[in-house]
Amino acid sequence: MMEGVIVRGRGGFYTVRDEKGQEYVLRAKKKFRRLKITPLVGDRVYFTPGEGKAEGKEEDGWVEEILPRVSQCLRPPVANISLLCIVAAPEPAPDWLLVDKLLIFARKQNLQTLLILNKADLPKAEETAALAKSMYAGAEINICRVSAQNGRAEELIQHLKGHTCCFSGQSGVGKSTLLNALFGLHQETGDISQKILRGKNTTRHAELFSFGDINVIDTPGFSLLEMDEVFDPVLLRDYYPEFAPYDGKCRFSPCYHGTEPGCAVLQAAKEGKIDAQRLERYHTLLSDCRQVWRERYD
Numbered sequence: 358m359m360e361g362v363i364v365r366g367r368g369g370f371y372t373v374r375d376e377k378g379q380e381y382v383l384r385a386k387k388k389f390r391r392l393k394i395t396p397l398v399g400d401r402v403y404f405t406p407g408e409g410k411a412e413g414k415e416e417d418g419w420v421e422e423i424l425p426r427v428s429q430c431l432r433p434p435v436a437n438i439s440l441l442c443i444v445a446a447p448e449p450a451p452d453w454l455l456v457d458k459l460l461i462f463a464r465k466q467n468l469q470t471l472l473i474l475n476k477a478d479l480p481k482a483e484e485t486a487a488l489a490k491s492m493y494a495g496a497e498i499n500i501c502r503v504s505a506q507n508g509r510a511e512e513l514i515q516h517l518k519g520h521t522c523c524f525s526g527q528s529g530v531g532k533s534t535l536l537n538a539l540f541g542l543h544q545e546t547g548d549i550s551q552k553i554l555r556g557k558n559t560t561r562h563a564e565l566f567s568f569g570d571i572n573v574i575d576t577p578g579f580s581l582l583e584m585d586e587v588f589d590p591v592l593l594r595d596y597y598p599e600f601a602p603y604d605g606k607c608r609f610s611p612c613y614h615g616t617e618p619g620c621a622v623l624q625a626a627k628e629g630k631i632d633a634q635r636l637e638r639y640h641t642l643l644s645d646c647r648q649v650w651r652e653r654y655d
């Protein structure tokens with residue numbers, strides 16, 4: 358058997374790249390379905406290559422084993438990443454709630470995070486960057502400003518070094534354009550609908566690219582991200598580093614930092630020590646989370 362990494366998956370076929378860069382198109386053994394395991398882009402696998410490779414028919418090999426995953430994301434569905442790059446831009450207008458959700462998913466998987474503010478060349482970029490910096494000041498996330506129009510952005514490259522990273526975020530923020538500019542790729546990109554100022558979901562499938570010690574996965578953008586994972590609402594606050602200094606300082610225990618009297622977090626927000634918008638979005642997520650939690654046995 359050989360070893361490789363899944364670089365794309367389409368219609369039940371998985372393209373696996375071995376150490377030498379040779380690619381094989383394979384199917385997954387039936388046992389994975391029985392075990393309810395879906396092979397993901399980024400998975401390290403053992404495989405048997407097909408027999409018909411010489412005739413260009415390579416689609417008769419098999420993915421035999423999936424090696425244990427270091428991390429696993431469902432949205433976007435990728436395995437073994439160590440850094441989640443959340444890409445945002447002044448256009449389409451940033452959905453910060455989506456950014457917050459991605460941050461929560463990332464923390465749950467112990468991934469490092471990087472907020473990439475692309476399209477720094479647009480007039481509104483200053484404003485967007487200033488807002489992001491103040492909202493996420495206590496959120497333990499690195500922020501990197503770039504423009505895909507300026508070619509290879511060394512600062513961004515430095516952040517990616519040594520990582521398997523995944524570019525995620527809204528459609529149209531320039532994930533594919535940025536990867537093309539950074540690494541000389543030729544991926545399809547799409548313009549933004551001028552009518553609704555939204556991306557057109559140009560990238561349809563996740564794909565992994567390797568450049569020295571940087572592995573990077575481009576993923577399809579999305580506009581909606583459900584908090585459909587069931588988890589105890591009281592755990593949500595643990596994904597907000599800016600709340601940590603107030604641990605144990607609320608009148609009630611546990612305190613959800615919702616509407617409880619004597620809540621140290623609410624007080625800190627009042628005093629401007631915690632960003633008000635970020636707290637407001639936390640309250641939105643808290644109520645979503647509570648609803649899913651209540652309905653969990655329905």
Ligand SMILES: Nc1nc2c(ncn2[C@@H]2O[C@H](COP(=O)(O)OP(=O)(O)OP(=O)(O)O)[C@@H](O)[C@H]2O)c(=O)[nH]1
Pocket residue numbers: 475476477478479503504505506526527528529530531532533534535545546547548549556557558559560561576577578579
């Ligand atoms: N002005 C400006 N436009 C950019 C920049 N980066 C990307 N764009 C434009 O933004 C649009 C969307 O780019 P894509 O790379 O297709 O966006 P995406 O995030 O990959 O979108 P999906 O694949 O749909 O998720 C294209 O018209 C790009 O030319 C940038 O730095 N500055």
Ligand SMILES: [Mg+2]
Pocket residue numbers: 532533534545546559560576577578
């Ligand atoms: Mg794209």
Ligand SMILES: [Zn+2]
Pocket residue numbers: 607612613614615617619620621622623
């Ligand atoms: Zn509290």
